[in-house]
Amino acid sequence: MNKTITLLLFLMLLTPLSAQAHTTLTSSTPAEGEVLPVQPEEIELVFGTVIEEGSSMLLEGPEQNYDVENISINDNVMTGSLEEGLPNGQYIITWKIIGEDGHPIEGQVPFGIKAEELAEEEPAENETAEDELAAEEDLATEQQEESSEANETDEGSGLLSTVLLLAAAVLIGFSLYKLLKKKS
Numbered sequence: 705m706n707k708t709i710t711l712l713l714f715l716m717l718l719t720p721l722s723a724q725a726h727t728t729l730t731s732s733t734p735a736e737g738e739v740l741p742v743q744p745e746e747i748e749l750v751f752g753t754v755i756e757e758g759s760s761m762l763l764e765g766p767e768q769n770y771d772v773e774n775i776s777i778n779d780n781v782m783t784g785s786l787e788e789g790l791p792n793g794q795y796i797i798t799w800k801i802i803g804e805d806g807h808p809i810e811g812q813v814p815f816g817i818k819a820e821e822l823a824e825e826e827p828a829e830n831e832t833a834e835d836e837l838a839a840e841e842d843l844a845t846e847q848q849e850e851s852s853e854a855n856e857t858d859e860g861s862g863l864l865s866t867v868l869l870l871a872a873a874v875l876i877g878f879s880l881y882k883l884l885k886k887k888s
Contacts, residue, residue: 734747749781760800761775761797770786
């Protein structure tokens with residue numbers, strides 16, 4: 705009887721380890737750091753596990769924020785449409801999700817738009833536009849690096865807590881084994 709209770713206790717201690725993993729963004733359209741030659745009509749974010757209702761996303765632009773319309777969640781994919789035309793520049797998709805484990809997680813996906821203009825421009829204006837685009841691309845690269853560092857920190861702390869919980873479970877299991885062996 706004692707062995708059964710001990711085994712059940714041990715299994716209950718291991719159960720939280722399976723719920724400890726946090727989901728991460730696995731891919732996006734537009735992709736991180738991508739410069740689009742045309743206006744996007746839809747944003748798609750794919751995560752490593754199922755995400756819950758209540759998750760959201762917003763598009764931050766160089767001069768204003770844009771609402772992402774018709775956001776839908778299907779298992780591990782969140783999609784939304786863009787109703788408004790976007791000017792050329794750098795943008796950041798800011799997402800907030802509730803993972804399958806109930807933990808809120810947030811992140812960003814920087815990208816740019818460089819759609820061809822219909823009207824011809826003066827050569828001096830082209831040089832200025834190219835300089836602005838180069839500066840915007842530098843900003844997107846910096847934001848991408850910051851986002852990557854933040855995601856690595858999130859993943860590192862989750863991994864550390866998982867390893868510590870696993871070590872504690874092994875130590876408790878070993879102690880219970882020794883205790884049972886002593887009673888036998």
